[in-house]
Amino acid sequence: MLSALRHLLEYLRPYRFEVSLLLVGLLIDLAFNVLFSLSFQYVIDEAIAKHDQALLYTILVALLVAVVVAAGVAVMRDYLYARLGTAVMNDLRLRMFEHLQRLSHDFYTRMQVGDILARFSTDLGAVQNAVILAIPETILGILGVTTIATLLFIFSWQLALLTLIGLPLATLGPQVLGPRAERDSYLVRHEEAQIASTVQENLGAHAVVRAFQLAPEQTSRFRYKLRSLYRIGVRFNLTTYLVERTPNLTFLLLQIAVFGFGAVKTFHGELSLGSLVAFNILLGYLSTYVTALTRVMPPLLMAAGGIKRIQELLRARPQVQEKPGAVALAPLREAITFEAVSFSYTGEHRNLDRVSLKIPRGTTVAIVGASGSGKSTVLGLLARFYDPDRGVVAFDGADIRGASFDSLRGQLGIVFQDSFLFNTTVRENIRMGRLAATDEEVEAAARAAEIHDLIASLPEGYNTVVGERGSRLSGGQRQRVAIARAILRDPQILLLDEATSALDPTTEAAINATLERLGRDRTVIGVTHRLASTRHADLILVFDKGRLVEQGNQRELLAVDGLYRRLWNKQQGLVVSEDGTRAEVEPERLRAIPILSTLSDTMLAAVARSFLSERVSEGRSVIVEGDTTVEKFYIVARGKVAVLKRQDDGSDQQIAALQEGDHFGEVALLRDAPRNATIRTLTPCILLTLQRRQFLELIQSDPRLSHEFDSVVRSRVHPVTMA
Numbered sequence: 001m002l003s004a005l006r007h008l009l010e011y012l013r014p015y016r017f018e019v020s021l022l023l024v025g026l027l028i029d030l031a032f033n034v035l036f037s038l039s040f041q042y043v044i045d046e047a048i049a050k051h052d053q054a055l056l057y058t059i060l061v062a063l064l065v066a067v068v069v070a071a072g073v074a075v076m077r078d079y080l081y082a083r084l085g086t087a088v089m090n091d092l093r094l095r096m097f098e099h100l101q102r103l104s105h106d107f108y109t110r111m112q113v114g115d116i117l118a119r120f121s122t123d124l125g126a127v128q129n130a131v132i133l134a135i136p137e138t139i140l141g142i143l144g145v146t147t148i149a150t151l152l153f154i155f156s157w158q159l160a161l162l163t164l165i166g167l168p169l170a171t172l173g174p175q176v177l178g179p180r181a182e183r184d185s186y187l188v189r190h191e192e193a194q195i196a197s198t199v200q201e202n203l204g205a206h207a208v209v210r211a212f213q214l215a216p217e218q219t220s221r222f223r224y225k226l227r228s229l230y231r232i233g234v235r236f237n238l239t240t241y242l243v244e245r246t247p248n249l250t251f252l253l254l255q256i257a258v259f260g261f262g263a264v265k266t267f268h269g270e271l272s273l274g275s276l277v278a279f280n281i282l283l284g285y286l287s288t289y290v291t292a293l294t295r296v297m298p299p300l301l302m303a304a305g306g307i308k309r310i311q312e313l314l315r316a317r318p319q320v321q322e323k324p325g326a327v328a329l330a331p332l333r334e335a336i337t338f339e340a341v342s343f344s345y346t347g348e349h350r351n352l353d354r355v356s357l358k359i360p361r362g363t364t365v366a367i368v369g370a371s372g373s374g375k376s377t378v379l380g381l382l383a384r385f386y387d388p389d390r391g392v393v394a395f396d397g398a399d400i401r402g403a404s405f406d407s408l409r410g411q412l413g414i415v416f417q418d419s420f421l422f423n424t425t426v427r428e429n430i431r432m433g434r435l436a437a438t439d440e441e442v443e444a445a446a447r448a449a450e451i452h453d454l455i456a457s458l459p460e461g462y463n464t465v466v467g468e469r470g471s472r473l474s475g476g477q478r479q480r481v482a483i484a485r486a487i488l489r490d491p492q493i494l495l496l497d498e499a500t501s502a503l504d505p506t507t508e509a510a511i512n513a514t515l516e517r518l519g520r521d522r523t524v525i526g527v528t529h530r531l532a533s534t535r536h537a538d539l540i541l542v543f544d545k546g547r548l549v550e551q552g553n554q555r556e557l558l559a560v561d562g563l564y565r566r567l568w569n570k571q572q573g574l575v576v577s578e579d580g581t582r583a584e585v586e587p588e589r590l591r592a593i594p595i596l597s598t599l600s601d602t603m604l605a606a607v608a609r610s611f612l613s614e615r616v617s618e619g620r621s622v623i624v625e626g627d628t629t630v631e632k633f634y635i636v637a638r639g640k641v642a643v644l645k646r647q648d649d650g651s652d653q654q655i656a657a658l659q660e661g662d663h664f665g666e667v668a669l670l671r672d673a674p675r676n677a678t679i680r681t682l683t684p685c686i687l688l689t690l691q692r693r694q695f696l697e698l699i700q701s702d703p704r705l706s707h708e709f710d711s712v713v714r715s716r717v718h719p720v721t722m723a
């Protein structure tokens with residue numbers, strides 16, 4: 001609790017003047033209380049007992065004046081509290097917000113958004129209570145107790161001694177229970193943050209929750225979290241109340257003892273009547289001050305947990321920092337290089353492993369590889385969102401760790417894998433690329449990104465507000481706004497992370513043409529899983545499990561029997577219609593699928609005709625783990641899907657991602673079995689599907705084949721067979 005108080009005082013430091021005024025106000029308040037008590041002695045012993053009318057009225061008038069002054073001072077104090085409370089909160093909010101802007105990506109990977117938000121809401125609220133209530137009450141309490149204790153000695157040293165011996169007893173409860181309450185306070189705050197995170201996730205997933213009727217499951221998970229908050233909450237609240245209650249009870253006992261003792265003394269003429277009355281009134285004030293001190297315990301304890309969590313946030317250090325004395329990076333002249341770069345997100349295994357590469361200025365480079373192979377990570381290191389664990393990323397030979405953020409990121413235009421839009425107008429979203437751009441420039445960029453016509457057709461055109469995270473636009477539209485944003489920036493180096501993955505072939509071709517034109521005098525580094533679009537790349541970098549395994553142009557890479565050619569073959573024979581609504585598979589392509597590989601040409605042609613194409617939008621579950629009703633085999637003709645396995649705690653965790661040319665649900669063709677994983681679309685997809693029933697009918701129409709197929713089924717224990 002002391003550290004909490006120390007932090008509170010630190011928050012108040014900029015307001016020394018207000019705090020001093022507050023102190024003066026408190027002193028006046030205290031002085032009034034003391035004078036009021038003392039006046040009793042004079043009124044009784046001097047004025048009433050000695051019939052001194054003039055003295056009586058003087059005292060009463062003085063009291064009246066004092067009351068008016070004290071009331072004025074009290075209002076001034078309230079005003080100061082109000083100002084201090086609000087100002088300190090806003091200071092903290094700003095400090096936390098500014099700090100969040102400085103933190104690097106690793107922090108955001110580690111933390112849940114809801115937890116951070118809770119630090120801004122409930123934790124700050126607790127601190128505010130402490131500032132408004134605790135600080136003044138503590139000061140007043142301490143001042144009051146010391147002043148009044150001194151005065152008590154003047155009246156009767158025996159009574160004062162009795163009081164002072166009894167007082168420490170009153171602090172016993174808080175001393176014993178306080179530390180425990182403080183520990184629980186942190187736990188309560190933590191649990192509350194967990195709950196905020198759950199609510200926040202639920203809000204973000206409302207579509208999935210409705211579509212998959214997850215409401216009961218979500219509610220029961222929420223209830224489970226509430227139960228845990230309840231346990232700790234009850235314990236914390238009870239301890240806190242006891243911390244406040246025990247001293248008051250002790251004090252009541254003390255008061256009775258002192259009063260009894262004093263009454264006996266007065267009875268024997270050892271103490272004047274006025275003194276007894278004044279003493280007891282002072283004692284009443286002493287009780288008020290002690291109560292003030294104990295009353296601050298609950299808010300202070302409550303704030304202690306909040307302050308700890310706020311300080312945790314303010315203490316978090318960004319892993320990627322601008323070096324003191326960082327120099328401005330000159331515009332790229334020759335090449336970007338990676339020299340034996342290794343990097344791991346979590347320290348468990350290398351997500352990039354000794355990658356060395358060279359991207360000459362002005363070239364167009366494509367990065368390809370399976371999902372999770374480290375493509376986005378390469379871009380992340382290039383933009384210095386992370387620093388390599390080993391090796392160097394350099395611009396013209398200069399390590400980018402020595403460069404200022406502005407000079408590095410000012411050269412880059414990035415289209416991220418998930419294009420984030422702010423909840424403002426389309427125009428402002430595009431303008432984020434370059435804040436100083438004019439409306440004309442914004443429109444030109446939108447045209448280049450093939451989105452101008454669409455924006456113009458919206459009811460409010462460029463002034464249409466896009467909704468939270470751009471939810472009022474489709475995935476493809478969001479992607480094009482993000483491309484416009486990057487184009488507007490007019491960067492020397494363009495980083496594109498699957499920038500066109502959600503677009504239909506026609507729009508994609510149009511944007512690719514624009515990007516190609518833009519790329520003529522710039523360096524373009526594009527991640528893609530669509531190998532057809534790497535045709536014009538000067539250099540293709542092929543990644544596999546964090547390693548750069550092949551590089552060269554398309555002709556060179558297709559000439560060798562390597563990963564690129566394997567990936568390429570997988571994507572051949574899948575034909576997507578221009579508008580991106582349908583797909584077909586060529587019979588020969590089916591031969592690459594193990595269970596179909598033994599079928600005759602005519603049979604393959606029949607199977608190929610039996611495939612239907614399905615369009616699935618982003619974020620849908622195609623197969624749900626445990627389901628037994630969907631008996632289909634799938635080929636991803638376009639888009640990307642995640643493979644998810646249910647964890648013990650009921651959540652789904654992604655274990656792999658499949659992309660164009662991959663297939664899943666093979667087992668469904670072979671036998672009845674519940675699906676052993678969930679498949680969810682990560683982008684809008686076109687899936688080719690084959691019904692088991694139809695497939696079996698085809699097979700059984702040919703007895704020889706049927707027999708052959710049975711032996712295939714028996715022999716196949718395919719380890720990668722999924723879903």
Ligand SMILES: Nc1ncnc2c1ncn2[C@@H]1O[C@H](COP(=O)(O)OP(=O)(O)OP(=O)(O)O)[C@@H](O)[C@H]1O
Nearest residue numbers: 109345346351370371372373374375376377378657
């Ligand atoms: N923030 C993160 N924290 C921990 N691991 C991460 C993080 N981001 C990525 N990874 C892991 O690092 C590996 C490489 O990820 P990366 O995003 O670079 O893959 P990718 O090739 O871009 O895949 P995709 O095609 O699915 O986008 C993956 O195994 C991924 O699980």
Ligand SMILES: [Mg+2]
Nearest residue numbers: 375376377417
């Ligand atoms: Mg990626």
